[in-house]
Amino acid sequence: MTAMMTAIIADDEDLPRKDLRRLLNELWPELRIVAECEHGADALEAIHEHQPDIAFLDIRMPGMTGLDVAHAVKGRCHAVFTTAYDSYAIDAFSCGAVDYLLKPVSTARLAEAIDRLKKRLASQQPVPDLSQIMSALDKRLRPEVPERIRWISASVGDTIKMFAIEKILFFSSDEKYTRVVCAHDEAHVRKPLKDIMEGLDSEQFWQIHRSVVVRADAIVRAHRDEMGRYTVELEGSQEKLKVSQAYAWRFKPM
Incomplete structure (x- = not known):
């Protein structure tokens, strides 16, 4: 691949965000990280500004979740979710159109995800329409609703x-x-x-x-x-x- 690929990382916790960047630098040094975001709203702004090829999105972020971001930018970049959910919940990703990384992210698992991403990008596959998948994920994985402000x-x-x-x-x-x-x-x-x-x-x-x-x-x-x-x-x-x-x-x- 001759063109340099770009990505953003969104996670409200510093350590997972830094660890993912470090692993990406080791396994995919040609990938340029154009933004790191602590919140979903920041990720949405970064995607609009930088037009990255890939967005690594933590599912659980305050306010706008990774699912919300992916729904808002559908068709504009490939999404890879990071999550701390157990393997039972991860079954929701089995369709294969959406990739995920279970935290803490392992080198071997990230290498698999990178390989799939490279193949999709090299073949210029369009970003899949994830509307139905996102709806199913949202119902299954969205965190409990916090107490509403009255x-x-x-x-x-x-x-x-x-x-x-x-x-x-x-x-x-x-x-x-x-x-x-x-x-x-x-x-x-x-x-x-x-x-x-x-x-x-x-x-x-x-x-x-x-x-x-x-x-x-x-x-x-x-x-x-x-x-x-x-x-x-x-x-x-x-x-x-x-x-x-x-x-x-x-x-x-x-």
């Missing part, structure tokens, strides 16, 4: 503001705070957006940007400009929120 409380001076989760229109974050916005009020909380997302229903709240999560049923329209970039408007808010290209797939016409 209220957000924010301290404003000597006052505590209370926001019912169903009244919140969107969350936006910077490095230190997360802004919580309702139709008639807002506040800032000292909690990272990624931590808040772990307690949100991903069907009810959609991430549309690295730093923005919106309540899906509050979206009234999405505008696309001449460059193909989207902004959304929410019922009860005058703000127009930018959608990053990594999340534009949510608004593609049916």
Whole structure:
């Protein structure tokens, strides 16, 4: 193979991520790792930015899981999952269209996966449509649903503001705070957006940007400009929120 292949690694734990990179460097030195990601949202952004040939995705990551990432980018790169699940759960991968690595990843097992990937890439096989497989994996392997957030409380001076989760229109974050916005009020909380997302229903709240999560049923329209970039408007808010290209797939016409 003459062209240099590229890949990203996504795992919320430092050690497995570093170990996988080390093994890949040893077994496939020609492979260029273009990004390492701690969260699914970061992986989605990296795939959009770097257009890698392969994504090594940990199934269990906070917020957006490896399964979510693979579903969002279907057809754009080959996916290899890393997982700590036992062999019973691994039976779900037996179809062969999806590869997996059981953690801790062994040299021999990774060598097998690399060999299969090289053959697929060399033959220019299209990335398989994994929609049905991903649905089955999602039902079987998705971790238990964490306790959902029902209220957000924010301290404003000597006052505590209370926001019912169903009244919140969107969350936006910077490095230190997360802004919580309702139709008639807002506040800032000292909690990272990624931590808040772990307690949100991903069907009810959609991430549309690295730093923005919106309540899906509050979206009234999405505008696309001449460059193909989207902004959304929410019922009860005058703000127009930018959608990053990594999340534009949510608004593609049916």
